[in-house]
Amino acid sequence: MKRQEFxxxxxxxxxxxxxxxKDLCYALNVLQNAIYRLEGGQFNYDTNRMxxxxxxxxxxxxxxxxxxxxxxxxxxxxxxxxxxxxxxxGHTQHSIASAIGASQPAIAYTETQKNTLTIDVMLKICDxxxxxxxxxxxxxxxxx
Numbered sequence: 001m002k003r004q005e006f007x008x009x010x011x012x013x014x015x016x017x018x019x020x021x022k023d024l025c026y027a028l029n030v031l032q033n034a035i036y037r038l039e040g041g042q043f044n045y046d047t048n049r050m051x052x053x054x055x056x057x058x059x060x061x062x063x064x065x066x067x068x069x070x071x072x073x074x075x076x077x078x079x080x081x082x083x084x085x086x087x088x089x090g091h092t093q094h095s096i097a098s099a100i101g102a103s104q105p106a107i108a109y110t111e112t113q114k115n116t117l118t119i120d121v122m123l124k125i126c127d128x129x130x131x132x133x134x135x136x137x138x139x140x141x142x143x144x
Contacts, residue, residue, distance in 0.1 A: 001123055001133060007041030009135045010050070014039065014057045016137070027056045046116040048075055058138045065089075065131035075117075082125055083111055089129035100124035 014024070025032055028049070037043055038053060051074065054061055061072040063081050066088040070081045086096050093107040102121065109115040126133055 001127065002041075003044065003119055003123060004041035006119065006123060006133070006135070007039055010053065010057070010059060011039035013059050013135065013137050017057060019057055024053070024056055028052055044118050044120045046118055047078055047122055048116060050119055051075060051078065060136050060138045062134045062136075063126065063131050064134065065126075065129065078122070079111070079113070079117055082117065082122060085129045085131045086125055089131075091129065096125060096128065099128045 021032055021035055024035055028035070030049075035053075038045055038049065051061075051072070053059075055073075061078075063070050063072060063085065065081075065085045070077065072078045072081060086093075091099070093111070094104045096102075097104045097107045100121065101124075106115065106121075110117050110121065123133070125131075
């Protein structure tokens with residue numbers, strides 16, 4: 001999946017909610033153009049921002065790999081899942097870096113949280129390792 005496709009799926013879910021852009025901007029403490037750029041996939045944003053957006057909009061992000069489904073609800077879960085995805089596919093930091101066009105130190109810094117995982121790196125690792133990302137609106141449960 002490419003960044004533009006991923007971002008378009010996020011935007012499509014936000015558009016079917018009753019969440020206004022101004023309310024989302026307030027909740028995320030960003031300007032409107034930041035939301036438009038994220039939804040348009042116009043830049044390689046960090047996954048912390050994407051996860052905050054998902055939480056505000058009510059989006060469930062799930063990664064399926066090696067017979068496992070992991071619901072991503074925070075950055076630590078995302079990062080540990082991406083590391084598990086890489087390892088379960090038999091990749092070292094060096095081999096995954098070569099496969100996605102990054103450097104091994106960049107992968108190492110991301111995995112040790114010295115750098116933030118970007119959306120492009122997340123998507124490339126998942127694609128290269130055969131992991132599938134699903135994006136859907138969280139089910140709203142009404143208590144009667």
